[in-house]
Amino acid sequence: MFVSQASARSFRLFSSTVALIGPGLGFCEPLTLNTRGVARRRLGTQSATPSYTVNKERLWNSIHETAKWGATPDGGVRRLALTDNDKAVREWFISTTESLGCSVNVDEMGSVFATRPGTSSSLAPIGVGSHLDTQPAGGRYDGILGVQAGIEILQVLEENGHRTYAPITVIDWTSEEGARFNTGMVSSGVWSGRYTLDYAHAIPAVEEDESGKATLRSELERIGFLGKVPASYTANPLSAHFELHIEQGPVLEDEGKKVGIVTGVQSMGWLIVTVHGANQHSGTCPMDRRRCALTSAARMISRVEEIALTAEGLSTVGVINSWPQSPATVPHKVVFSVDLSHHSTKVRERMIADTHAEFARIAHANKCTVEIEDIWNSPAVQFHEDCIGCVREAAENTAGVENVKEMMAGAGHDSVHTADRCPTSMVFVPSKGGISHHPDEYSSPEQCALGAQVLLESVLRYDDRLKRNAL
Ligand SMILES: [Zn+2]
Numbered sequence: 001m002f003v004s005q006a007s008a009r010s011f012r013l014f015s016s017t018v019a020l021i022g023p024g025l026g027f028c029e030p031l032t033l034n035t036r037g038v039a040r041r042r043l044g045t046q047s048a049t050p051s052y053t054v055n056k057e058r059l060w061n062s063i064h065e066t067a068k069w070g071a072t073p074d075g076g077v078r079r080l081a082l083t084d085n086d087k088a089v090r091e092w093f094i095s096t097t098e099s100l101g102c103s104v105n106v107d108e109m110g111s112v113f114a115t116r117p118g119t120s121s122s123l124a125p126i127g128v129g130s131h132l133d134t135q136p137a138g139g140r141y142d143g144i145l146g147v148q149a150g151i152e153i154l155q156v157l158e159e160n161g162h163r164t165y166a167p168i169t170v171i172d173w174t175s176e177e178g179a180r181f182n183t184g185m186v187s188s189g190v191w192s193g194r195y196t197l198d199y200a201h202a203i204p205a206v207e208e209d210e211s212g213k214a215t216l217r218s219e220l221e222r223i224g225f226l227g228k229v230p231a232s233y234t235a236n237p238l239s240a241h242f243e244l245h246i247e248q249g250p251v252l253e254d255e256g257k258k259v260g261i262v263t264g265v266q267s268m269g270w271l272i273v274t275v276h277g278a279n280q281h282s283g284t285c286p287m288d289r290r291r292c293a294l295t296s297a298a299r300m301i302s303r304v305e306e307i308a309l310t311a312e313g314l315s316t317v318g319v320i321n322s323w324p325q326s327p328a329t330v331p332h333k334v335v336f337s338v339d340l341s342h343h344s345t346k347v348r349e350r351m352i353a354d355t356h357a358e359f360a361r362i363a364h365a366n367k368c369t370v371e372i373e374d375i376w377n378s379p380a381v382q383f384h385e386d387c388i389g390c391v392r393e394a395a396e397n398t399a400g401v402e403n404v405k406e407m408m409a410g411a412g413h414d415s416v417h418t419a420d421r422c423p424t425s426m427v428f429v430p431s432k433g434g435i436s437h438h439p440d441e442y443s444s445p446e447q448c449a450l451g452a453q454v455l456l457e458s459v460l461r462y463d464d465r466l467k468r469n470a471l
Pocket residue numbers: 131142143176245413
């Protein structure tokens with residue numbers, strides 16, 4: 001995930017490594033749930049799609065062969081956006097898709113669109129997208145599976161000589177993770193109009209030695225991926241967007257389900273909390289005279305967890321710093337982050353309101369004061385019923401009704417932004433132990449292939465609906 005520049009600045013106050021934590025949605029303005037550009041008309045539901053089968057071994061080998069670009073000794077992948085490793089895998093992506101008959105375009109954000117023509121040249125392509133960049137200590141599947149499955153779809157269509165009605169575009173969205181450039185899902189965000197191109201191009205690279213002056217634009221230029229196609233849903237539109245992704249959580253595995261039909265993305269966001277107390281001598285200041293910012297913060301952290309539990313939401317305090325960092329001094333200042341999520345935007349807003357009220361009460365009771373900054377706020381996103389319907393039919397057909405589960409995504413994905421501008425849905429497959437953003441991330445060959453099969457059938461079903469509705 002990612003943070004916008006403003007939040008990135010805030011987090012650098014905490015620690016130079018915090019800027020490398022995973023994704024977050026941007027927060028410049030609230031996401032709209034169903035906005036301009038999203039087709040309102042429901043497409044017909046009768047489907048007669050051909051049945052092709054993805055090649056499990058080919059998909060598996062491709063995932064692991066390309067892991068060499070950024071491979072780490074522990075089996076993970078470190079492929080930060082627009083580094084030389086990212087450049088290498090992008091070049092592989094282009095040569096592979098060109099060999100499958102695709103024409104390849106790169107947009108102004110460096111996102112790569114590999115398009116296989118359909119029989120209707122006037123129709124915007126059906127997008128199959130995800131990302132090839134990773135977190136600093138990432139795994140082999142997050143994002144990568146979605147792009148690799150898109151390539152596998154191209155392989156299957158090509159070997160079966162199947163010409164779709166709409167063109168199919170497999171997309172590698174630039175810098176989804178927001179790890180090196182601190183705005184997650186930034187290129188799909190520019191494409192959807194959520195961020196301006198100037199804002200995105202100016203995002204500085206977070207380098208380990210903090211010596212660089214590199215920006216997202218300068219790194220695009222350096223690796224030769226500053227494309228000419230406008231990064232815009234109007235100039236480069238999609239008929240729909242489908243994304244296969246690992247779940248990155250334990251729900252499917254725990255419930256013994258094979259496929260997640262993703263109906264939307266939960267509401268999420270971050271607060272930055274600053275507690276002010278007073279510097280006092282630890283050996284001489286009586287307890288009843290203390291204004292300890294850290295004790296206040298500890299009570300707040302405990303309380304926000306209760307708020308989340310009561311609301312059946314999620315809360316995380318992942319960063320905390322205190323000043324002046326002396327064992328013999330009562331801390332006068334503490335800053336910590338609060339991540340709050342809920343599938344309902346309304347309930348999450350209530351969680352935030354409760355947090356404000358309770359933190360003020362706790363601060364007052366401890367003779368402290370508190371400031372709360374709402375630095376990132378992303379309302380829940382509802383995916384499009386037509387795309388969800390295609391994924392549902394494909395999943396039930398492929399895995400069996402008893403093995404699928406409708407669910408909301410807990411993390412941000414590029415599909416959050418495409419959902420603003422075209423019908424969108426996602427497919428999840430289980431993640432072993434729910435582990436992600438870690439070298440131990442794992443989904444089996446069978447799970448990856450099943451996800452790709454559902455993705456293929458979802459795309460063909462949507463294509464069939466487009467065709468029948470055009471007749
Ligand atoms: Zn991802």
